Amino acid sequence: MSRSDVLVSAEWVQENLDAPKVVVVEVDEDTAAYDKNHIRNAVRIDWKKDLQDPVRRDFVDQAGFEALLSAKGIANDDTVVLYGGNNNWFASYAFWYFKLYGHSDVRLLDGGRKKWELDSRELVKGEDVPERAATEYRAQPQDASIRAFRDDVIAAIGSKNLVDVRSPDEFSGRLLAPAHLPQEQSQRPGHVPSARNIPWSKNANDDGTFKSDEDLKALYESENVDLSKDTIAYCRIGERSALTWFVLHQLLGQTNVKNYDGSWTEYGSLVGVPIELGAN
Amino acid sequence: MTRDGEPVNGYVRLLDEGGEFTAEVPTSATGQFRFFAAPGTWTLRALVPGATVDRVVAATRGSVAEVAIAV
Known part of the structure; x- marks a missing residue:
């Protein structure tokens, strides 16, 4: 796998907007952004409404993902190009999610919206929505090798790489969430013991594009992340850490990297688990 | 945020004293933006098509620091 297999430039997207087997998909933190405007021919996936189980805290199941992609007119052999706002946070989350259900050719628009x-x-304009014929999409069972659960995280303390990609203020326990979001969710602030704090933003340039593979490798090595070991990335709800998962797993080719989507909103509410405060 | 005196759309990043990313917002339709920042010295980095402009601002508790950025 190479960078060009999973990451495409704006130029590439521009040239392929009318390609029959390329589907551009917008997935935004601001789920109303698509209604204001979007890339021509792009369809929308709503990370809340479409990708989360409506009752319990989990993803839609395999049949639900099949129904979603079928209704969106996405076929198994389509090249899916994801983009979104906020430096591709939720587009990266969707990328990881598509891989979780085994879509073979999914890519990110480098730099996103x-x-x-x-x-x-x-x-x-928002109302300019493409018409796509429904498909009969077939998903794979979830790929357990890329998703971490709370017990995996607890077992990883002191033995595997734990990468906390939140801001330093969240990591140290001064904030429970990014400053521009509501301060709710977890019961306790702080971080998982032995986690390294490497904010997601260090992966990206100002324009939202990813840094070079060389710079990214140097970043993690300089932060004492042993890339030969298994790694779990986490944040608040698993979207920023999906971006770091994309960097480690897809760009740098590390095979044993999992994203913990429960992240701090789950871990910080567990009874009895160890928590650390303060900076690295 | 303006260009040639007219509101311009783009993005504004908030960087801490060490130059590290703290937050980012798109500007409104009228070119406005707002951050809630702790007291201290911050850098605002405006990103618009074809230009990047930095402005240093001091935030103090209980007051609004208004910053006009021409790009």
Whole structure:
């Protein structure tokens, strides 16, 4: 696998907007952003409404994912190109999610919506929604090798790499969530003992594109992450850590990397687990 | 945020005293942005098509620091 297999430039997307087997999908933290404008021919996936079980805290199941992609007109052999705002946080989350259910060819638009806008590329009005014929999508069972659960995290303390990608203020326990989001969810602040704090933002340039493979490898090595060991990445709800998972697993080719989507909103509410406060 | 006196759309990043990323927002339709920042010295980095402009701002408790950025 190479960077070009999973990451495409804005130029590439521009040239392939009308390609019959390429489906551009917007997945945004602000789920209403698509209604304002979006890339021509892009369909929307709502990370809350479409990707979460409506009752319990978990993802939609395999049949639910099949129904979603079928209704969106996405086929198993389509090349899916994901993009979104906020430096591709939720597009990365969707990338990981597509891989969880075994979609073979999924890619990220490098830099996401921000890069597209900074390039002054065309955006169409919200009501300009493409019509795509329904498909009969077939998903694979969830790939357990890329998803971590709370017991995996507890077992990893002091033995595997734990990468906390939240901001330093969240890691140290001064905040429970990013400053621009509601301060709710977990019962306790702090981080998982032995975790290294490497904020997601260190993976990206100002325009939202990813740094070079060389720079990314140097970043994790300089932060004492032994890339020969298994790694679990986490954040608050698993979206920023999906971006770091993308870097480690897809760009740097590390095979044993999991994303913990329960993340701090789950771990920080567990009874009896160890928590540390303060900076690295 | 303006360009040639007219509101411009883009993004504004908030960087801490060490130059590390803290937050980022898109500007409103009228080119406005807002951060809630702790007291201290911050850098605002405006990103618009074809330009990047930095402004240093001091935040103090209980007051609004208004920063006009021409790009």
